[in-house]
Amino acid sequence: MATVRGLRHLLTCSRWRRGSGDAPQSRTLAAVVPGISQVDNNSDFLGKTPHRRHPGILQLPCIKVPPALAAAAQFLLLESSMPNVEKQVQALTNYLWSRRLPVExxxxxxxxxxxxxxxxxxxxxxxxxxxxxxxxxxxxxxxxYHWQELSYNESLSLVYMAARLDGGFAAVSRAFHEIQARVPEFQPQTLMDFGSGTGSVTWAAHSAWGQSLREYLCVDSSAAMLVLAEKLLKGGSESGEPYVPGVFFRQFLPVSPKVQFDVVVSAFSLSELPSKADRTELVQTLWRKTSHFLGKEKSPLDPRPGFVFAPCPHELPCPQLTASKPLACSFSQAYHCIPFSWVCFLGMLGNRGQLSALPEVLLPLTLLSKFHICATICCPGVHSRF
Known part of the structure; x- marks a missing residue:
């Protein structure tokens, strides 16, 4: 989520510069992800490797949205001439932060x-x-808690863009980066983004796999959001050539169960559904449309082969949620300070044992003394605190 300072940067730059079914038996782990990174946690694999090249370091440096996207956003904000934009952004930011799931x-x-x-x-x-x-x-x-569905019209869509465009881009870029780092040979050709909003997933995917992706499907129930996302791709106008080719916009999911995508993303969208039953049904639908990676929040209930790929190093119940004070794992990425939760499933034959995963650091390190730090990590088999 962008801060007011981030929005001020946007405004300043423009003002003064101007189907389902089991996978084929032949699709083994090696066939689907031949370049997957294998790490032996028990050996001294860092004997001659500097710390900065540790395979567990997946944090990206400070991320900036692509210049073309930033320029289009700046243009649309100035063109709208909305009064008190910063106050509206802060109000929406606070509302989204305090927003909770509806009571069942x-x-x-x-x-x-x-x-x-x-x-x-x-x-x-x-x-x-x-x-x-x-x-x-x-x-x-x-x-x-009185939950209400958010209806994004033209003005609210612009405020949402100013509040979360850079944050959404950075969060998804971080998730895509882990897939790239662990499966460097994975070159997806198709992607579907459910709840696409401003289209930040499309921009992040293009930055990650622009050379291989040939089709992007953006699905959002808000027509105003779809129009805004298309304008961002075209530099802020309704005409012209899009910066990312092969992008299609729809208000509904494809009906045919045979239509599948290499990567399916649902970023910050599941929490907008009115009930657990609706969220479960959507997760099942998205899973059936996934041929490789599904980035979302809940576990699939479809019996098709698959397992958690990242960031969790295991498939056990999350120890963070079974603690006395439940707290979902969250990650942060530089450029914005919003923590975000994500999980990636790999749809294929095989099992978790064929992958090696390093422990994930869950919370900021605590310095206890000059030679002693405390870290909360999630290990492949157990939740540990050192």
Whole structure:
């Protein structure tokens, strides 16, 4: 998520410068990802390798959006002449940060039953069913998060672009970079982005695999967002040649189950669905449309072969979520300070044991003394704290 300082940089630059089914049996791990990086954690593989070339260092240096994308965003912001842009960006940023998932019907029912039992202890309410019903509803309204679907019109889409364009680009670039680092020979030809928004995934994918990608499908329910993403590709105008060729925009997912893509991405979109059932159904749909990598937040329920590729070094239940104070793993990438969670599944025959993975550092290092640091890491077999 862009900070106000990041937005000010955007404004300053322009003002003063102006189908489903099992995979074929022949598709083995080596055939799909022949160049996958293998690391022996038990050997002294860094004997003659400097620390800066450690295979576990996957953090990118400070990321900047492509100049063409930055220029198009600057042009659109100035052309819109929106008043108090920075305040609107900060308000949307705060709202998105505080936004939570909607309460499930089962949870709402459980809370209602609990409140009803509590109010039954009051003899005045217990004698009148209507009063009891009103008291329960009143208490639910006060204590329940009121989730509302975001509807992105033209103006809100521009504010969202100013708030999260660079952050979304950096987050997805970091995920793509890990795929590139571990599978250097993987050259995808097709990509689908569900909940494409401003199109930052397309720009990040083009930066990573621009020479091989020939088709990008951007799917978003907001027509205004699709128009904005297309304008960004064309330098801020509705006409002209797009900076990234082969990009198509749709408001709905492809109907045919036979249509698959090498890479399927759902960045910051699953949390916008109204229920767990909707999220589960979408995950299953996206998984069926994935031929190699699926970048998303939840585990697929499709029986088709596949496993977690990154960033988790294992397929066990996340120890961060089973702790006394659950906290999902998050990562940050320079240029913006937003932490983001991601997971990548590899759809193919094989198992996790065919891959070697280094532990992931989950939290910032704590310096305890001159010669002692404390790190929380996620290991292939166990959650450890050193």
């Amino acid at each position: 019907p089962q949870e709402l029912q459980r809370r209602a039953v609990h409140l009803e039992k509590k109010f039954l202890e009051n003899p005045d309410l217990g004698q009148v069913e209507e009063k009891l019903h009103e008291a329960v509803l009143r208490a639910l309204r006060k204590t329940t």
